[in-house]
Amino acid sequence: METAKPEVLKQHAKKAATFSHSPFSHYPVGAALLAVDGTIFHGCNIESSSYGLTVCAERNAIAAAVVSGHKEFKALAVFSNNGATPCGxxxxxxxxxxGDIPIYIFTKDGQSEIYRSKDLLPAPFDDTKLQKESNP
Ligand SMILES: [Zn+2]
Structure with a gap:
């Protein structure tokens, strides 16, 4: 099983950001999602002239992975000019x-931070709330 180091994920996320379609914000973002088997999936932000239809790099990377049959992940890297963290x-x-994976945040000037999913969403709504006994 391949393990990608954060620097490798950074390079993938940085490359993904070059494909960003961000004519409105001019704020390119790239994401690299590492699956447990070592496969790295890419995402970039794709903006729409109907702004609400814009999809972030992170969700596009997740969609690319899921549509390829992957369900378990080890880490996510996000690259932007100034260190964007994932939106809500x-x-x-x-x-x-x-789930609770490490999320690496990288900037073009070489800064980096690391969070965990649980740190960024400490009281999540999730499938545990959707159990049958919870529904009327
Ligand atoms: Zn987002």
């Missing part, structure tokens, strides 16, 4: 699909 919507989806 992405935090929810990261929690739902990836």
């Amino acid at each position: 919507a992405c935090r929810q989806v990261i929690w739902d699909i990836c």
